[in-house]
Amino acid sequence: MIAELGHFALILAFMVSLYQMTVPMVGAAKGWHGWMDSARPAALVQLILMLISFGALTIAFVTSDFSVQLVYENSHTSKPLLYKISGVWGNHEGSMLLWVTILALFGAAAALFGGNLPPSLKARVLGVQAAIGAAFYAFIIFTSNPFWRLGNPPFNGQDLNPLLQDPGLAFHPPFLYLGYVGLSMAFSFAVAALIEGRVDAAWARWVRPWTLAAWVFLTIGIALGSWWAYYELGWGGFWFWDPVENASFMPWLLAAALVHSAIVVEKREALKSWTILLAIMAFGFSLIGTFIVRSGVITSVHSFANDPERGVFILAILAFFVGGALTLYAARATTMMAKGVFAPVSREGALVLNNVLLAVSAFVVFVGTIWPLVAEMVWGRVLSVGPPFFDQAFTPFMIVLAIVLPIGSIIPWKRATLGRSLRPLRAALILSAAVMMLVFAVSTGHSALAVIGAGLGSWLIFGALAELWSRTGKSGPSRLLRLPRADWGKAIAHAGLGVTFIAVALIQAWQVEDVRVAQIGEPFDVGSYQLVLRSVERHDGPNFYAQKATIEASRNGRVVAVLQPEKRVYPVQNMPTTEAAIDYGFLRDLYVVIGDEQPDGGWAVRSYIKPFANWIWGGALLMALGGLISLTDRRYRVAAGSTKSHVAKPVPAE
Amino acid sequence: MKGAIRMMVVLATLATPVLAVQPDEILSDPSLEARARELSQKLRCPVCQGENIDDSNAAISRDLRLYVRERLVAGDTDDQVMDNVVERFGEFVLFEPRATGGNLILWLAGPVMALLGLFLGLRFLRTRNIAGPDVPELSEDEQRRLARIMEPDRGD
Numbered sequence: 001m002i003a004e005l006g007h008f009a010l011i012l013a014f015m016v017s018l019y020q021m022t023v024p025m026v027g028a029a030k031g032w033h034g035w036m037d038s039a040r041p042a043a044l045v046q047l048i049l050m051l052i053s054f055g056a057l058t059i060a061f062v063t064s065d066f067s068v069q070l071v072y073e074n075s076h077t078s079k080p081l082l083y084k085i086s087g088v089w090g091n092h093e094g095s096m097l098l099w100v101t102i103l104a105l106f107g108a109a110a111a112l113f114g115g116n117l118p119p120s121l122k123a124r125v126l127g128v129q130a131a132i133g134a135a136f137y138a139f140i141i142f143t144s145n146p147f148w149r150l151g152n153p154p155f156n157g158q159d160l161n162p163l164l165q166d167p168g169l170a171f172h173p174p175f176l177y178l179g180y181v182g183l184s185m186a187f188s189f190a191v192a193a194l195i196e197g198r199v200d201a202a203w204a205r206w207v208r209p210w211t212l213a214a215w216v217f218l219t220i221g222i223a224l225g226s227w228w229a230y231y232e233l234g235w236g237g238f239w240f241w242d243p244v245e246n247a248s249f250m251p252w253l254l255a256a257a258l259v260h261s262a263i264v265v266e267k268r269e270a271l272k273s274w275t276i277l278l279a280i281m282a283f284g285f286s287l288i289g290t291f292i293v294r295s296g297v298i299t300s301v302h303s304f305a306n307d308p309e310r311g312v313f314i315l316a317i318l319a320f321f322v323g324g325a326l327t328l329y330a331a332r333a334t335t336m337m338a339k340g341v342f343a344p345v346s347r348e349g350a351l352v353l354n355n356v357l358l359a360v361s362a363f364v365v366f367v368g369t370i371w372p373l374v375a376e377m378v379w380g381r382v383l384s385v386g387p388p389f390f391d392q393a394f395t396p397f398m399i400v401l402a403i404v405l406p407i408g409s410i411i412p413w414k415r416a417t418l419g420r421s422l423r424p425l426r427a428a429l430i431l432s433a434a435v436m437m438l439v440f441a442v443s444t445g446h447s448a449l450a451v452i453g454a455g456l457g458s459w460l461i462f463g464a465l466a467e468l469w470s471r472t473g474k475s476g477p478s479r480l481l482r483l484p485r486a487d488w489g490k491a492i493a494h495a496g497l498g499v500t501f502i503a504v505a506l507i508q509a510w511q512v513e514d515v516r517v518a519q520i521g522e523p524f525d526v527g528s529y530q531l532v533l534r535s536v537e538r539h540d541g542p543n544f545y546a547q548k549a550t551i552e553a554s555r556n557g558r559v560v561a562v563l564q565p566e567k568r569v570y571p572v573q574n575m576p577t578t579e580a581a582i583d584y585g586f587l588r589d590l591y592v593v594i595g596d597e598q599p600d601g602g603w604a605v606r607s608y609i610k611p612f613a614n615w616i617w618g619g620a621l622l623m624a625l626g627g628l629i630s631l632t633d634r635r636y637r638v639a640a641g642s643t644k645s646h647v648a649k650p651v652p653a654e
Numbered sequence: 655m656k657g658a659i660r661m662m663v664v665l666a667t668l669a670t671p672v673l674a675v676q677p678d679e680i681l682s683d684p685s686l687e688a689r690a691r692e693l694s695q696k697l698r699c700p701v702c703q704g705e706n707i708d709d710s711n712a713a714i715s716r717d718l719r720l721y722v723r724e725r726l727v728a729g730d731t732d733d734q735v736m737d738n739v740v741e742r743f744g745e746f747v748l749f750e751p752r753a754t755g756g757n758l759i760l761w762l763a764g765p766v767m768a769l770l771g772l773f774l775g776l777r778f779l780r781t782r783n784i785a786g787p788d789v790p791e792l793s794e795d796e797q798r799r800l801a802r803i804m805e806p807d808r809g810d
Contacts, residue, residue, distance in 0.1 A: 116803070202803040235709045242704045270782060344779040352779060356771035364764040371751070371760045379756050384698045386706070386749025393764045517677045595676070604677050 006056025014137035020130035036123035086170035093146035124192035176221030182214025187283035204265035223620035247289030268340035350408025406463025424470035428462035453505020460498025493626025500619030
C-alpha cells in the first residue's frame, strides 16, 4: 500500500512538472502574471510529492518489505538500520529517485527564495527546471521504476554489496547528487537568461550562490568518496582516475571555473556569454556523469545494474537539453555585449587565465575518460587510459594554476602592474622557498615531486594569508575580523587547495610500504615503527564472518597504537572484503592490512606509513568551508535587491 | 560450533581471494623489486575494473605480477617487459596508452586545447583593452531597478 502511494506520488509529480514546464513559460512569453506565478506553487507541490515518494521507498527498505522487487534485490533483514536507509540509493532505481527528489528540492528552493527575481525570469527558470524534472520522471517511470512488486514475496533479500555497507559511502551519493543537481540551477538560469536575451550583474549575483552551493556539495561528496576508497579498498589509494570519479571531477572543475567567471560578470559585466556557456557545460557534464555511471558504457567499480536501454534514454535527455541549450546559445550569445574595459594584466585577466586552465583540465579529463570508447569504435583498439596518463596530462595545468593563483587573486581589477601587486606576496614567497628547502633536506630520495608539491602548496597557503593581511591595510590586524566574509571564504578555500596539494605530493613521495609474512610475536620494522602481530581471532558481525588480527605498533620502545585489521566474508553476497586498520595521526597514518594465513605458518601482513594522509581530505573540507563562509557573505544575505529602495546613486566602478 | 562449520563451508566455496602483492612474490633484489612495483602500477588487471595488478586480488593479476618479475630477472629492460606483456595480454592491460597512431590525438588534445584556450583568452583580453563602443545607457526604469538590486558595492 505504501509503495503504491509512493508510486502514485511520483506519477503526480511527473504531471505537475509537465504543467510547470509549459504554463509559466507561455505566461512569461505573453506577459500573463497569473500564469507566470503559478510556477511557484507547482514547484512546491512537486517537492512535497517527491518527499512522499522517496519517503515511501525508504519505509519499504526500513521495514524490509520484500514484496517490492528493489528491496528484495538490495536489502536483507540482518543489515544494520543505517545501511537499510542508505540501501535506498545504493542501487540504480533508488539513486535516480534521489536524483529527482533533489531536483525538486532545488526547484522549490528557487521558488521560495527567488522572491526578488524579475517575474518573467523566475517563471522561466522554474519552467526549465521542471522540464529537466519531467525528462527524469519519465526516465524513472518508464525504464527504472523502483516501486515494482513481486508476485511471490521471498522470505529474505539479497543484501547490499558489502563494499557499500560503510558510513563514508552511505552519505557520499547524496552529497554528490546535491552537487550534480545543484548545477541544474545554473543551467536553468542560463537558459532562462538566453530566452530573456539579457545577462547583467544582477543575473550573476543570483546564479553565483547556487553554483557555489553546488560546488561545495560536490567537494564534500568527492572527498567522502575518496576517503572511503582510502580506508575501504585495502591499499590506501585515494584517487584512481576511475571513469566514475572523473564523472564527478569534471563538473567540479567546471563549477569552479563558473564560480570564478560569474565574479567577472557580477563585478565587471564582462565574460557574459562565456559564463552562460560554462553554466550549460557544467550541467551537461553532470548529465554525462549520470550517463557514464548509469549506462555502463565504460566499465567501472561503481556501475551497478546498468543496462544499454537506460543509457540510450539518458543520452537522449543529454542530447535534448545540452543540444537545445547550445542551439539557443548560438542564436542569442551575440546579443550579450560585454561592457567592462580592462588591461590584460588585471584581476579580470587572471580570472580569464583561471578559466582557461580549469576548462582545459576538465577537457583533458573528458578526453581521457571517453578515449577507450573512441579508440574501440574508430580503430577497434581495446585499450585503457589510467592514472599514468592523467598524472602526466592533468598535473601540468594544476602546477601552472597553483603558481599564478596567489598572484591572480591579489592583483587589482582593471589595470595592474605586476611588480607592485607582488609586493604583499614577498613574505609568502620566502616562506614557501623555505618550506621547499626543508622538504628537500628531509626527503631521502630528494624527490622532486615532494619539493615541488610542498612548495606550491605552501605558496597557496601563505599567499592566501598574505592577501588577507594586505586587505587590512593601515588599520592593522584589528580589521581582520571585520573583513567581508567573502574575503575569508576565498582565503580559506584557496588555502585548502594548498593543503591538498601538499598532502597529495608528500603521500606519494614519502609513503613507506612493507609486505611480509609475519609470525605471531615476532617484531618487524616499518620505517621508524616496530610492529608485532599479537594474535588472529574469529570475530563475527551481524551479517558477516571475520578474522581479526591484533597488531601492536611501537616507536622508540613505546606502544603508539594497537591496530585490528579484519578479513571479512559476507555470506549472503558471497563476497570477501578487507578492513584495514588505521591509526590516524596529524602527520602520518599507520595503515595495516591482514592477508591470508600461510601454509608454513604466519600471516601475510601489509603495512604502510602514509604521511599527511588526512591533509588530503582536510584540504577538501577547508575548500568546502571556504565556499560556505562565502555563501554567508552580506551581499547574499541581504537579499539581492531588497525592497527597501536605496537612493539611486551610481555604483562606483572602482 | 554451528557457526564455525558454516564459516568453513562459506570459506571453502569461495574462490579464496589472493591478496594484492604477496610476500612470496617479492624479489630478493630490492632494485629489481622496485622496478617491478613501478611497472605493476602501469598495468591493469585484465578481469577487474580499473585496478592495477599491484592492488588487485585476482589470480590473473598474480600471474601478471609473477610474469613481470620473471622477465625482469631474465634481464629485460622496462620497455622489453612491457612489450612482452602487451604481446601476451593485449594493449588493454596498459594504463598508459602508447602514443602511436590514433592515440596521438589523446596525448596532444590537452596541449593543443591549452594553446587554443590561451590564444582565445589573449584575443579576448586585447579586445577588452581598448575602449569599446559606447554601450547604451540603462533606461531610467532599469536604473531604478538596478539600484534596488545592487546594495552599495564594496567597490573592490
